[in-house]
Amino acid sequence: MAIYSESIQIATRGRGTLDLSGPIQEIVARSEIAHGLCTSFVHHTSASLILCENADEDVRRDLEAFMARLAPDGDRLFRHTAEGPDDMPSHIRSVLTQSSLTIPVAHGRCDLGTWQGIYLWEHRHGPHQRRLTITVLGD
Amino acid sequence: MAIYSESIQIATRGRGTLDLSGPIQEIVARSEIAHGLCTSFVHHTSASLILCENADEDVRRDLEAFMARLAPDGDRLFRHTAEGPDDMPSHIRSVLTQSSLTIPVAHGRCDLGTWQGIYLWEHRHGPHQRRLTITVLGD
Amino acid sequence: MAIYSESIQIATRGRGTLDLSGPIQEIVARSEIAHGLCTSFVHHTSASLILCENADEDVRRDLEAFMARLAPDGDRLFRHTAEGPDDMPSHIRSVLTQSSLTIPVAHGRCDLGTWQGIYLWEHRHGPHQRRLTITVLGD
Numbered sequence: 001m002a003i004y005s006e007s008i009q010i011a012t013r014g015r016g017t018l019d020l021s022g023p024i025q026e027i028v029a030r031s032e033i034a035h036g037l038c039t040s041f042v043h044h045t046s047a048s049l050i051l052c053e054n055a056d057e058d059v060r061r062d063l064e065a066f067m068a069r070l071a072p073d074g075d076r077l078f079r080h081t082a083e084g085p086d087d088m089p090s091h092i093r094s095v096l097t098q099s100s101l102t103i104p105v106a107h108g109r110c111d112l113g114t115w116q117g118i119y120l121w122e123h124r125h126g127p128h129q130r131r132l133t134i135t136v137l138g139d
Numbered sequence: 140m141a142i143y144s145e146s147i148q149i150a151t152r153g154r155g156t157l158d159l160s161g162p163i164q165e166i167v168a169r170s171e172i173a174h175g176l177c178t179s180f181v182h183h184t185s186a187s188l189i190l191c192e193n194a195d196e197d198v199r200r201d202l203e204a205f206m207a208r209l210a211p212d213g214d215r216l217f218r219h220t221a222e223g224p225d226d227m228p229s230h231i232r233s234v235l236t237q238s239s240l241t242i243p244v245a246h247g248r249c250d251l252g253t254w255q256g257i258y259l260w261e262h263r264h265g266p267h268q269r270r271l272t273i274t275v276l277g278d
Numbered sequence: 279m280a281i282y283s284e285s286i287q288i289a290t291r292g293r294g295t296l297d298l299s300g301p302i303q304e305i306v307a308r309s310e311i312a313h314g315l316c317t318s319f320v321h322h323t324s325a326s327l328i329l330c331e332n333a334d335e336d337v338r339r340d341l342e343a344f345m346a347r348l349a350p351d352g353d354r355l356f357r358h359t360a361e362g363p364d365d366m367p368s369h370i371r372s373v374l375t376q377s378s379l380t381i382p383v384a385h386g387r388c389d390l391g392t393w394q395g396i397y398l399w400e401h402r403h404g405p406h407q408r409r410l411t412i413t414v415l416g417d
Binding site: 140174175176189190191192195197198200201202204205208209235236237240241242243245250251252254255276277278 | 279280281283317319321322323324348349355356357358360366369370372373374376377378380409411413415
């Protein structure tokens with residue numbers, strides 16, 4: 001059994017989702033591992049990872065609207081406000097979604113369902129550099 | 140170290156939870172791996188996996204009621220409505236729960252706590268065929 | 279590739295978060311694995327794991343306040359009340375957060391971001407003994 005990893009930097013343009021399925025499939029290809037598991041990890045607490053429907057972009061727009069209602073920016077419930085009204089909601093969004101995603105690898109690719117895409121979700125309004133580590137293990 | 144995987148199809152009967160602890164323990168037994176990790180993955184964006192209390196079925200009934208209140212079917216917030224009033228809430232429920240669960244394997248079994256069961260949660264009202272891949276690795 | 283695991287018991291003092299980054303880094307050190315993955319798992323359905331901002335303790339206070347509003351103790355929606363008004367909310371909090379966290383290992387340590395800490399979140403009001411298993415695999 002082999003293990004392979006790469007770290008990548010993603011420049012976000014503020015709150016929203018970025019499709020990382022392509023770059024992650026390329027890393028799996030470079031690993032030369034045919035069958036096993038691929039774990040993606042984001043090294044931050046105000047950006048997260050989701051597996052989401054990849055066909056209709058209204059799905060991600062609706063997710064954004066849902067989260068904005070669930071954990072509103074500037075909520076008076078929050079004491080942690082020194083870093084801006086979107087910082088504490090970003091931590092909440094990260095805790096409610098994923099810092100890591102583990103996906104089976106089959107025939108040299110992440111074996112995603114037809115409608116599954118891997119998204120980095122930037123929760124802050126400003127652009128950020130986000131570091132991710134992708135680890136592939138198997139045969 | 141060895142790796143073993145199986146894909147299974149589960150026929151759901153519409154919204155609700157299905158206990159997969161038994162079938163997953165059988166796959167771990169067939170893997171002949173005694174100590175390591177077991178990752179279960181669902182290849183869909185409107186069904187998900189949870190580890191949940193397995194004794195009182197009111198717990199899953201209450202979870203369902205909680206999610207129905209949190210992400211109501213037909214919410215006017217949503218634009219993604221072409222696939223029915225329960226489709227966008229299903230994507231939200233999936234994002235808020237898990238597409239994959241990783242559980243330690245000890246003595247040839249998933250080392251679940253006394254009250255932990257592994258459940259597939261179908262979020263759509265109609266019955267669906269759901270594909271899962273179970274990967275076991277270790278010694 | 280090698281695999282190493284340890285189970286630990288953590289005594290909680292009731293609802294709140296406990297920083298486990300130190301004990302988990304010690305287990306990774308004892309594994310003598312330099313590069314790979316570390317999976318932490320909690321064997322319970324009313325305590326969970328999160329990766330959270332580790333600098334300002336108001337972040338965890340705000341998370342607690344957010345969850346108390348989202349899934350209030352004693353909510354009349356719930357039928358599962360025999361184990362107390364905080365039991366069903368604890369199951370919901372566990373389902374919405376994580377039972378397992380998988381983190382890359384690099385240079386013999388969990389490769390956490392600067393502001394990422396690993397927290398055990400006790401959701402019950404009373405103190406509990408919580409069992410966790412930490413599994414490290416890699417080279």
